[in-house]
Amino acid sequence: MFYDTFDLVRARADTPGVEHVVHLNNAGAALAPKPVVDAMTSHLNLESRIGAYEAAEHAQESIDHTHDAIAALLNCTRFEVAILDSASRAWAMALSSIPLRAGDRILTSAVEYGSNYVSLLHLAQRLELELEILPVDEHGLVDVMELEQRIDERVRLIAVAHVPMHDGLINPVAEIGRVARRHGITYLVDACQSVGQLPVDVAEIGCDLLVGTGRKYLRGPRGTGFLYVRREIAHQLTPAILGLDGAEWLAGTYRLAPGARRFETWETNCASRIGLGVAIDYALGWGVERTSRQIRRLAQDLRRDLAGIPGVLVADRGRERCGNIALTFEDRDPYAVRENLQRAGINTWVCLENAACVDMQQRGLSTLLRISPHYYNSPEELARLCTTLEEIMTVRRVARVVA
Numbered sequence: 495m496f497y498d499t500f501d502l503v504r505a506r507a508d509t510p511g512v513e514h515v516v517h518l519n520n521a522g523a524a525l526a527p528k529p530v531v532d533a534m535t536s537h538l539n540l541e542s543r544i545g546a547y548e549a550a551e552h553a554q555e556s557i558d559h560t561h562d563a564i565a566a567l568l569n570c571t572r573f574e575v576a577i578l579d580s581a582s583r584a585w586a587m588a589l590s591s592i593p594l595r596a597g598d599r600i601l602t603s604a605v606e607y608g609s610n611y612v613s614l615l616h617l618a619q620r621l622e623l624e625l626e627i628l629p630v631d632e633h634g635l636v637d638v639m640e641l642e643q644r645i646d647e648r649v650r651l652i653a654v655a656h657v658p659m660h661d662g663l664i665n666p667v668a669e670i671g672r673v674a675r676r677h678g679i680t681y682l683v684d685a686c687q688s689v690g691q692l693p694v695d696v697a698e699i700g701c702d703l704l705v706g707t708g709r710k711y712l713r714g715p716r717g718t719g720f721l722y723v724r725r726e727i728a729h730q731l732t733p734a735i736l737g738l739d740g741a742e743w744l745a746g747t748y749r750l751a752p753g754a755r756r757f758e759t760w761e762t763n764c765a766s767r768i769g770l771g772v773a774i775d776y777a778l779g780w781g782v783e784r785t786s787r788q789i790r791r792l793a794q795d796l797r798r799d800l801a802g803i804p805g806v807l808v809a810d811r812g813r814e815r816c817g818n819i820a821l822t823f824e825d826r827d828p829y830a831v832r833e834n835l836q837r838a839g840i841n842t843w844v845c846l847e848n849a850a851c852v853d854m855q856q857r858g859l860s861t862l863l864r865i866s867p868h869y870y871n872s873p874e875e876l877a878r879l880c881t882t883l884e885e886i887m888t889v890r891r892v893a894r895v896v897a
């Protein structure tokens with residue numbers, strides 16, 4: 495009934511991996527669609543035949559296109575986009591470029607990704623900044639009223655994850671953006687879990703900086719990340735580290751590249767960069783609104799079914815939850831459950847505390863089993879997950895009774 499309007503047959507026909515595995519680790523790295531795999535292997539082949547620099551010249555148009563694809567995805571211009579080798583790198587470069595001094599305050603959320611949070615701690619220590627965690631409402635979302643209360647002239651940066659790595663919640667990034675804009679505070683959004691999963695529009699969010707990664711819901715290659723830098727503030731931002739694409743060397747001095755380009759390095763994995771562009775074109779071809787609805791439908795049904803399995807607890811929160819489902823177990827180690835599922839051909843992932851240090855610690859969680867469906871997953875696959883999980887839970891219980 496629900497799924498009839500979505501062309502699942504085409505989605506699966508385009509995804510070679512579905513023949514081999516039930517892939518429910520899309521928040522980790524999704525299965526790439528065939529056009530992405532083809533574009534990348536064909537470029538690698540070209541590099542091996544004619545030389546890598548020469549292959550890059552040959553494929554210049556496809557390589558350049560990736561900036562346009564990201565701009566189309568985020569609703570910005572290509573000059574506001576930098577492509578890097580990971581979102582962590584992009585995020586750290588963005589942070590390093592913001593002028594901050596002792597006594598400045600940074601407001602951030604409890605669900606920030608581990609490497610971002612560690613970077614914040616490191617910088618706060620080095621520069622004597624005050625790092626503050628924003629309170630959340632009953633759904634686990636950043637409380638925007640509380641945020642507004644905390645603002646004074648010393649707050650220089652608001653950094654928030656749109657969707658965390660370990661939870662289905664969706665932070666109110668556009669409402670936070672309105673507060674940031676009203677007070678003229680630099681606003682950095684981590685959209686790693688949302689790009690490709692939810693519509694992400696930088697104009698609507700009202701952010702100054704935003705990072706995304708290629709391999710997750712966008713279904714692009716590993717080792718790709720990107721940074722959006724709003725045109726109006728790019729000239730105020732100087733990344734701590736420059737490369738040959740970030741600056742022009744002028745015999746004895748240098749000039750920073752305009753716009754977001756100053757955040758880039760010259761060297762890049764061309765096959766991956768091409769693959770990222772193709773992945774985004776592919777996602778836009780489906781329409782992110784449409785695939786987003788499908789992901790949320792699947793996740794909603796799956797949460798309900800998982801919650802019905804004895805011993806399984808759905809731990810994620812949110813007012814309107816997305817595709818990232820988090821489970822804990824009454825008497826099972828998430829690692830053992832994952833291993834059993836993997837043996838049955840079902841991919842899931844275990845999130846550790848460093849997925850979102852502050853939040854996991856506050857809630858007394860050390861590990862979670864994350865199940866993250868994508869639009870190409872079928873209802874049959876999700877039913878298979880539930881049956882297998884039910885078996886895993888039962889075997890254990892029987893074994894305990896016998897013992």
Ligand SMILES: *Cc1c(COP(=O)(O)O)cnc(C)c1O
Pocket residue numbers: 579580581582583607655657658659684686687706707708718719
């Ligand atoms: C994966 C992830 C990151 C880091 O992305 P990389 O490309 O692996 O550096 C940051 N934030 C969130 C919320 C993530 O899920």
